[in-house]
Amino acid sequence: MEASVRIAGAAGQGIQTAADLLGRALTRSGLCAYLYNDAESRIRGGLNFCHLRVAPELRQGVVNRCDLLIALTPQAVQEQGPNLVPDGWLLCPERLSHPRRASVDIETLAGQAGSPKSLAVVAAAAAACWLGVARETLDSTIGELFSSGTPAAEINRRAVELGFEAALRHPLPRSLKLPAGPPAGRYWISGAEATALGAVAGGVRFVAGYPMSPATGTLTALAQWSTEANLVVEQAEDEIAAINMLAGASYAGARAMTATSGGGFCLMTEGLSLLGMIEAPGVILLAQRPGPATGLPTRTAQGDLRLALHAGHGFFPRILLAPRDLADGFSMTARAFDLSERYQVPVIVLTDQLLQEAQASVEPFPYGSLPTRRYFLSRDELEAMPAYQRYALTESGISPMAAPGASRHVVVADSDEHDPDGHLTEVPALALQMAKKRLRKAATLARELEAPLAVEGDPRQHALVVSFGSTHPTLDEARKKLVSAGRPFAWLHLDQLWPLPASLRTLLRDTPHLLTVENNVGGELSGLLSQVGLREPESTIQRMDGRPFAVDELEARLREALA
Amino acid sequence: MSVRKEDYESPVENHWCPGCGNFGILNAVRRALVELELAPHQVLICSGIGQAPKLPHYLRVNTMNGLHGREVAVATAAKLCAPDLCVLVHAGDGGAYGEGGNHLLHAIRRDVDITLVVHDNKVYGLTKGQASPTTSLGEPAKIHPRGVPSRPLNPLALAIALECGFVAQALSSRTDLMTDILKRAVRHRGFSLVNVLQPCVSWDKVRTYAFYDQHCAPVPPEHDAGDAVAAFRLATSRPFLLGVFFERQGTPFDERVLPQGSGPLRDLPVEPRRAEHIARRFR
Known part of the structure; x- marks a missing residue:
């Protein structure tokens, strides 16, 4: 159970502010919203949109379909109209005709609020009403966004009032209301x-x-x-x-x-x-x-x-x-x-x-639960040391670290190859010692940062998809759909990309089919896995146009790749 | 406990050419620090790449010998995080005025309390005799066999035009004067530029010790160092004057940007609760 609202318009029309207002108000109402931004590199004009996905629990996958489309320009109606679901509604200026146009005249209301620039806020207030946000929640949210007493705050307060009242008078035939939990103190961030x-x-x-x-x-x-x-x-x-x-x-x-x-x-x-x-x-x-x-x-x-x-x-x-x-x-x-x-x-x-x-x-x-330790030598520890070497040779490759001015010792660092004291040197034996020290540190890192891999599914029986970064929520939803449709696959999402866990080797070796999902042109993850000699993935699902994968798209492409 | 010259004694073998102007600068810096009663652990010298930037290795002192031309950026942040340190930068004319030119402009704007000492020998020594930004127009150099086609940078005029807090010029062979200038530069609260003329015994057969002795003269005693226009006129008309050209006391950057009353940023603990407090605005 969820609803999607997309606000589309030109740069400078305030769609980000309106979407922020809506997402914030929904959060304060005990619902969860996820908003992603699609904007051109310009300050005025063009076509931008903000997409808000609303549900009782947080869903952070990218989707394109919308139940309510707020389109502020003819271009927005034309280009974003196709994303409207068949029983969805369009909120746009009255002069733009569309079979699914909701009968709230946002343009006239914005004029009544005192500025045509409040168009997006009028529309967001109407959307908030249809999604079940209480009027007082919306009012206090607008108070958070605009410091009171300014002309802009007054116009926006009025825009909210007019948009909300109009939506009350014109309920949508298909309700967008979702069951909200108690206001849970979640962040809108x-x-x-x-x-x-x-x-x-x-x-x-x-x-x-x-x-x-x-x-x-x-x-x-x-x-x-x-x-x-x-x-x-x-x-x-x-x-x-x-x-x-x-x-x-x-x-x-x-x-x-x-x-x-x-x-x-x-x-x-x-x-x-x-x-x-x-x-x-x-x-x-x-x-x-x-x-x-x-x-x-x-x-x-x-x-x-x-x-x-x-x-x-x-x-x-x-x-x-x-x-x-x-x-x-x-x-x-x-x-x-x-x-x-x-x-x-x-x-x-x-x-x-x-x-x-x-x-x-x-x-x-x-x-x-966060670590709070600092790793510098304390003043007392330093004063107890007869001498201090910033690059003292250690088994782990990690030398005790002192800050300059923290004790009577001096701290010497050099971008040249250096000796344990930090002074530049070209002596081969010292250069070798330092090179080996850095290698030992790399090995220490790899050893101490080795953690069990959180693999979903059975990679020995099914294909294994490997991914990293922001594709996670979208891939998670696409995978759940495929699994429930009887198309299971295993999935590993790498949080730590370097050092790569040593246990990756067996995992990748033992799967019948290896593929990556990545939002890039160069096949970075696929390339990395091949380059370090782990295994060359058989296929790579990429999106190369600077837009994020959407759930439906990824589901279809995975289905195809795994067939 | 008084500070002695020996406190600054470094075990590192000196790699400069015999007779290098850098020796004079090294002696003057050490004398200035001793006379200012600063102990080695209270001083940080940042440097980059070249012959001049090896200087901190030849003193027992906190040292951050980083990349070519970036020494001022390093020193700026180090001063902000450890404001209890006296921070100097030693750079060559290539690092300070070529590779690091942009950083110099903005360091002057910031007016952070550090002293930049530029060893200006008008030649790239360590890379063997190429032109520097201060080499004269038409002078032949390794990559300019038909002469340098660009006009030289005038660092003093540049700094004065930006109303740099403290602008002075010294000569590497006149250590008494240089020591005095360096002490004033360190005491100045804000960004100080000391351009030090020095001969390069390996690559420059024209601007020798004798040449500088002959051409250098003190800044006229009647010069008003608070007068930027007069300072600019001196800097553009007489390239070999020694002394303080300009001084202006502003509020140093560190005083303007550092959080008050919390002690050096270096010493602060990790406090996740601060984040939790800030995050109340998101609820």
């Missing part, structure tokens, strides 16, 4: 905000970045919370400065991060290599969009997996994580900081436009 919150929970104190879609939202959220979170966010002059600032902050002993997308990440690669060499912790949120070059700036992709894995010259250990949904975006980002400091390695968190810009009603995050 975006993926970008979830990763930012994860960073705060992970103890981030210094953030440097350069704006780039779809990573900007994470930087913005952190900047807004900087006082409460007790951190500094600096907009660097470029991505090169950002990653080097991260290195400086991290060397100085603070937990640090940056957020960027593929193009910016490319500029950061020398700095990434620096982190590897000086063994500085650091978290890099790589929010992917399609490339090459500028690519599709506002669209989604999973095309940078091997870039993230191989970026930076020379060998150094690293960790690659890919959250599957918003809640995971929080937990994994928080965990990234712990891993990064514990192992003194860069950790790259791979998200994408779909995940960053999605909003959802999620359960409050598990703050109490």
Whole structure:
């Protein structure tokens, strides 16, 4: 039992605000909403949409069909009309004729509210009414979004009132009301905000970045919370400065991060290599969009997996994580900081436009279960040491880490090959020792990060699908449909993409048919599995146009591939 | 407990060419730090790539010897996270004005409390004699056999035009003057640029010790270092003046952006509850 509402219109018509209002109000009403954004890289005009999927429990798969289409322009009616289910309804300006048009004259109502710009809010209020949101919930939600007393707040308050009343007078012949649970205190939060919150929970104190879609939202959220979170966010002059600032902050002993997308990440690669060499912790949120070059700036992709894995010259250990949904975006980002400091390695968190810009009603995050340890030597420990070597040779490859200024010892780090003291050296024996130390650290990482693989189904009997990142919710729904239709297959969703679990080898070897599902052109995951000598997947289901897979589409393509 | 010169003694073997101007700079920096009574663990020197950036290895001091041209970005963040450190940057003219030019502009804008010492010998030493951004127009260099076709960068004029907090020039062979300038630069609360002229004994047969001795003169005593226009005029008309060209005291970046009353960011614990508190706005 669910309902989908799609709000489509031109950039600048306020559809994102309207969709945010609706999703928020539904969450406050005890329902769960999932919103994903489809927008062009422009500030005015064109055709954008926000799709809201509403259900008593959270469903984060991407769907295209809608029960209610709010179309604000002729182009929106024309292009999005076909997504309307046969018994669905269209809410659009009265002058745009359509057989399924609901009889609420949103254009006149927006005029009455005081501004044609309130069109989307009038429509969202009507939709909220039809979905069973109480008027007072909607009123308090609009209060959350617009500071009271401003002219815009007054217009929007009036728009809500008019839209809601009109919908009450004109109920839809097919009710969209869903059984709501008690208001459960769920968050209405975006993926970008979830990763930012994860960073705060992970103890981030210094953030440097350069704006780039779809990573900007994470930087913005952190900047807004900087006082409460007790951190500094600096907009660097470029991505090169950002990653080097991260290195400086991290060397100085603070937990640090940056957020960027593929193009910016490319500029950061020398700095990434620096982190590897000086063994500085650091978290890099790589929010992917399609490339090459500028690519599709506002669209989604999973095309940078091997870039993230191989970026930076020379060998150094690293960790690659890919959250599957918003809640995971929080937990994994928080965990990234712990891993990064514990192992003194860069950790790259791979998200994408779909995940960053999605909003959802999620359960409050598990703050109490997060690691809170810091791994630097304390002042007392340092004062007790007769001498300190930043790159002391150890069996694990991990050297005890000190921050400069924390004791009477000095801390020396060098991007050149160095001796255990941190001073540059070209002595072959020392160079070899350091190379081996970094190799040992990579082995330690692989060993300690080995976790049992959570495989669904029986991969020895059926085909095995491997996936990563934001395709998880959509693939999950597609799989459930196929399984209940008698087309079972096994499924492994990789959360940790590097180091790859050693147990993967047997798993992949023993399945009759191996395929990957990935939202990219290059077949990144398939390529990775082949490249590291695990197994070359027989087939790869890809979506290459910068749009996310939808449940029905993926179901059909899996059915075909598994036939 | 007073700080001694020996506290800064490094065991690392020096790899500079005999007679290099860098030795003068090394001596002046050490003297300045000792006279400022800063202990080695209270000082961080950030550097990049080249001959000049090897300097922190030849002192016992906190060192972050990073990538070419990025030393100012590293130092900016390190100062913000460990504001109890006195942070200096040692870069060559290639790193500071070429590879790192953009970072320099923005570091001046930020006015973070660090001191950038540029070893300006007008040549790329470690890569063996290519032109630097401060090499004169028409001067032959390794990749410019018919002469450098671009006009040189005037770092002092550039910094003064941006009203950089502290702008000075020194000469590597006049360590007394340089020590004095470095002490003033470190004491200045904000971004300081000290451009140090130095001969390159391996690649530059023109600008020798004798050349600089002959051409250098002190900034005229009547010059008002608070007057940016006068400073700019000096910097553009007389390239070999030594002394403080410009000084302007603003509110340093660190004071503007750091959270108040929480101690250095470096020392803060991991506090998931802060995230939980922030997340109340999402309910």
